[in-house]
Amino acid sequence: MKCSEFLHELTDYLDGVIDSGTKSELEEHLAWCHNCYVVCDTTKKTIEIYRDSKLYELPENLETKLRSAIAARCKSHKNKTSEGKA
């Protein structure tokens, strides 16, 4: 297997959605190709770091403000709709 072929399959490999034959070929490649091993390992870490990060968490005070605003806008829409029907 060439490195370019390995890269092509990397996403399915990391997602665990790959048939057992291809998986064996990829792992055989990983066993001797240090560069692909590093790319695979650091790509996996990239995903885990972003997934576990608290990036763009919604602060509680802002969440409360947004929920109130959404409820008010939905209520206003409901009132307009029922006025229209009346």
Add this chain to the structure above:
Amino acid sequence: MGAIQPKVSEPVSDELALVEAAKAGDDAAFEELVRRYDRNVFRIAQHITQNREDAEDVVQDAFVKAYTNLKQFQGQSKFYTWLVRIAVNEALMKLRRRRPERTVSLDEDVKTEDDSVPREVADWSPNPEQQYTQAELRDILDRTIHGLPATFRTVFVLRDVEGLSTEETAEALSLSIPAVKSRLLRARLQLRERLNKFFQRRDRVNGSQKPLSGDGNQ
């Protein structure tokens, strides 16, 4: 090396019941759906818009749009996937308004010939994120993902941060499954490459720095 562990999703067993109750006029049921998903929608919106105020607007507009169009939700997909689709569209509209000089479309193919081929292959420290404080790490991750094209950011956040399946991501973004996979691979590889400078091992002066040649004969 094993596959990444999938993110455990929220139980959806009662989601349909909440949606049906909301359709029938039960506002408390809709408020429960807001409580369940507002953090996710905010995260997605900020990833796409890269702007806090825009993300706040997107959260409001997406939920209000979902509320006013609830009767059109037929239940063929999960409510959350339907909501994400609305939120992504709202976020892209914000982005287009903010950057009118650049067209922003999920269909755009921003491929350059070799943007997927790793140029620098440097091993990382065992727990690279622990070299930084939480605030420093957030800043690094924020600046790094900021540099990706919107189409890549969006696929990456839905698949890898929010844990949607490839099929759900394709549905939420109106993209084909191969298009989602191709964008995801490129997003992951570009982020990895950009994070190298922050996370690579400092103890090896002569570490492996060779580009992948593609022929496997190294």
